[in-house]
Amino acid sequence: MSSCFSLYIYGMKKSILSFILAIGCFVSAHGQAAAYKVYAIKFAASSYPFTAADWAQGGSKTDSVKIDFMVWVIRGNGKNILVDAGFIGDIEDAKEFKIVDYVRPDSALFKLGLRAADITDIILSHPHWDHIDGVGLFPNAHIWIQKEDFNYFVSTAWQKGEHNGGYAKRDVRMMVDKNMDGKVTLVDGDDKEILPGIRVFTGSRHTYNSEYVLVNTGSNKVIIASDNIWIYANFRHMLPAADGGTLDPAGYVKQMQRMKTMVSDDKYILPGHDAEVFSLFPKVEDGVVEIR
Numbered sequence: 037m038s039s040c041f042s043l044y045i046y047g048m049k050k051s052i053l054s055f056i057l058a059i060g061c062f063v064s065a066h067g068q069a070a071a072y073k074v075y076a077i078k079f080a081a082s083s084y085p086f087t088a089a090d091w092a093q094g095g096s097k098t099d100s101v102k103i104d105f106m107v108w109v110i111r112g113n114g115k116n117i118l119v120d121a122g123f124i125g126d127i128e129d130a131k132e133f134k135i136v137d138y139v140r141p142d143s144a145l146f147k148l149g150l151r152a153a154d155i156t157d158i159i160l161s162h163p164h165w166d167h168i169d170g171v172g173l174f175p176n177a178h179i180w181i182q183k184e185d186f187n188y189f190v191s192t193a194w195q196k197g198e199h200n201g202g203y204a205k206r207d208v209r210m211m212v213d214k215n216m217d218g219k220v221t222l223v224d225g226d227d228k229e230i231l232p233g234i235r236v237f238t239g240s241r242h243t244y245n246s247e248y249v250l251v252n253t254g255s256n257k258v259i260i261a262s263d264n265i266w267i268y269a270n271f272r273h274m275l276p277a278a279d280g281g282t283l284d285p286a287g288y289v290k291q292m293q294r295m296k297t298m299v300s301d302d303k304y305i306l307p308g309h310d311a312e313v314f315s316l317f318p319k320v321e322d323g324v325v326e327i328r
Contacts, residue, residue, distance in 0.1 A: 070112070070113050070231075070232035070233030070234075070252060071112060071113075071233060071252055071253055071254030072110045072111060072112035072113065072115075072117075072233060072234070072251055072252065072253055072254075073110070073111045073112060073253065073326060073328075074108060074109070074110055074111075074251055074253060074258045074260070074326070074327040074328075075108065075109040075111070075148060075320065075324055075325065075326050075327065076106050076107075076108055076306065076313050076314065076317070076324070076325050076327060077106055077107050077108070077109060077141075077144050077145065077147065077148070077323060077324050078104045078105070078106050078137075078144070078311075078314060078323035078324070079105055079106065079107065079122050079138065079139050079140070079141045079144040079323075080104070080105040080122075080123075080135050080136070080137055080138040080139070081102070081103065081104050081105065081135070081136050081137045081311065082102075082103040082104075082105075082133040082134055082135060082136070083134040083135075083136045084103070084132075084133055084134045085100065086100065086101050086102075086103055087099060087100055087101060088100075088101050088267065088269040089278065090278060090279070091103075091266045091267045091269065091270065091277065091278055091281070091309070092266065092267060092269040092270045092273065092275040092276075092277070092278055093275050093276045093277065093278040093279075093281075093285065094273075094275050094278075095269045095270075095273065095275055095278065096269070099269070101267055101269065101310065101311075102310075102311035102312075103133070103267075103309050103310070103311065104309060104310070104311040104313070104314070105122060105123070105135075105166055105309065106122075106308075106309070106313070107119065107120050107121060107122050107141055107144070107170075108120065108249075108260045108262075108306070109145070109148060109150070110234065110249075110251055111148075112233075113231075113232060113233070114156075115156045115157060115231065116150055116154045116155050116156050116157075117155070117156060117157040117158070117159060117231070117234070118155050118157070118158045118159070118174065118177065119158075119159045119161060119249050119260045119262065120158070120159075120160060120161055120167040120168070120262055121141060121158050121160070121167065121168060121169070121170035121171045121173065121174065122140075122141030122144075122166065122167070122169070122170040123141075123165055123166045123167075123168075123169035123170055124140065124169050124170055124172075124173070125138050125140065127165055127169055127204060127206075128204075129165050129166075129202070129204060130165075130166070139323075140170075140173070141170040141173060142170070142173040142174065144323070147320070147321040147322075147323065147324045148320070148321075148324065152173050152174050152175065153174075153175060153176050154176075155174040155176065155177045156176065156177060156178065157177055157178050157179075157180065157231070158171060158174060158177045158178070158179045158180070159180045159181075159230070159234075159236065159247075159249055160179060160180065160181040160185075161242075161246055161247055161248060161249070161260075161262035161263060161264065161308075162185060162242055162243040162246035162247070162262070162263060163181070163185060163186070163189040163203060163207065163211070163243060164202040164203065164243065164263070165202060165203065165204040165207060166202075167262065167263070168207050168211070169204060169206075169207050171207075171210060171211070171214065172210055177219070178219055178220075178221065179211075179214055179219055179220045179221070180220075180221050180223055180230050180236070181211075181220065181221075181222065181223065181247075182222070182223050182224075182225075182236075182238060182245045182246070182247050183222035183223060183224045183225075183245075184244055184245035185243055185244050185245040185246060185247070186211065186215075186220070186222055187222075188243075188244035188245070189203060189208060189211070189243070189244070190208050190211060190212055193244070194208075199243075199244070199283070201280065202243075223236055223247070225238065226238040226239060233251065233252035234249065234250070234251055234252070235249070235250045236248065236249055236250070237249075237250065237291070237294070239284075239287050239290065239291045239294070240264035240282060240284075240287060240288045240291040240292075241282050241283040241284040241287050241288065242262075242263045242264055242277060242281060242282050242283075242288070243283075244283070246262075246263065246264055247264075248260060248261045248262060248264045248291070248295070249262075250298055253327075253328070255328070256299065256300050256301070256304055256328075257298060257299050257300070257304065258299070258304045258305075258306065258327050259295050259298060259299060259304060259305045259306065260306050261292075261295065261305055261306055261307055261308060262308040263277070263281070263308040263309070264288070264291060264292075264308070265292060265295075265305065265306075265307040265308065266278075266281060266307060266308055266309055266310075267307050267308075267309060267310040268307055268310045268312055270288075270292065270307065271292055271302075271305060271307060274289050274292060274293065275289070276288040276289055303316060304327065306327065313325065
């Protein structure tokens with residue numbers, strides 16, 4: 037009798053374990069348990085003597101700001117995801133920034149032990165040259181971009197009287213080819229979960245319909261704002277991007293206010309170009325920090 041009872045208990049334990057595993061798979065598949073690590077990686081810097089006013093409308097004309105060019109890596113759940121892809125060094129538009137310390141974005145990933153072929157996905161916040169030009173460096177990546185942003189970038193932007201500042205024609209051709217190859221998903225609108233534990237939001241209108249990324253890290257949530265917040269001065273003083281850096285200044289500020297409601301601490305909201313990021317978080321390697 038005791039052996040039969042032991043077998044019964046053993047069978048019950050197996051059933052309970054299977055049930056727990058099934059629940060775990062279900063939860064993960066629906067994005068509730070998905071958790072990632074997030075890293076910021078510098079691949080270039082500007083030597084131009086910028087002030088906060090150059091980046092934040094109404095900002096200080098005497099406070100200097102160090103500008104870096106960076107990409108972000110999201111790792112977990114079998115994925116190595118880039119947010120933005122940087123630029124290749126020969127692009128003409130980079131000259132006005134007096135670029136220094138340039139490392140090609142795919143090479144910059146070596147500091148995390150990643151090769152270009154390891155990148156599974158690229159989430160594009162917007163199609164300006166310094167964020168999209170490096171997409172072709174990552175042969176296996178599937179690309180996520182807002183539908184309205186993509187459509188404007190490859191078509192209407194090039195019509196007379198439209199906005200194509202910061203766009204490079206070679207990037208248009210590249211993205212059209214990627215789309216024809218089935219490598220692009222067009223995200224249709226605001227507050228969309230594109231991968232388990234990863235959502236994108238719109239409204240800042242840095243470009244026609246730029247997006248920012250909310251990532252679940254388990255212990256907290258991180259917002260990769262990219263150029264939906266250019267520098268910390270924009271966020272700390274609720275100032276829109278300067279010099280045409282948004283098509284909707286009020287919307288730019290509204291989205292920064294919205295971001296504050298999504299995280300437990302403002303430090304987890306990451307601007308697109310402020311070198312201060314690399315002094316606020318734990319260093320992994322030179323030019324690499326983990327957002328925690």
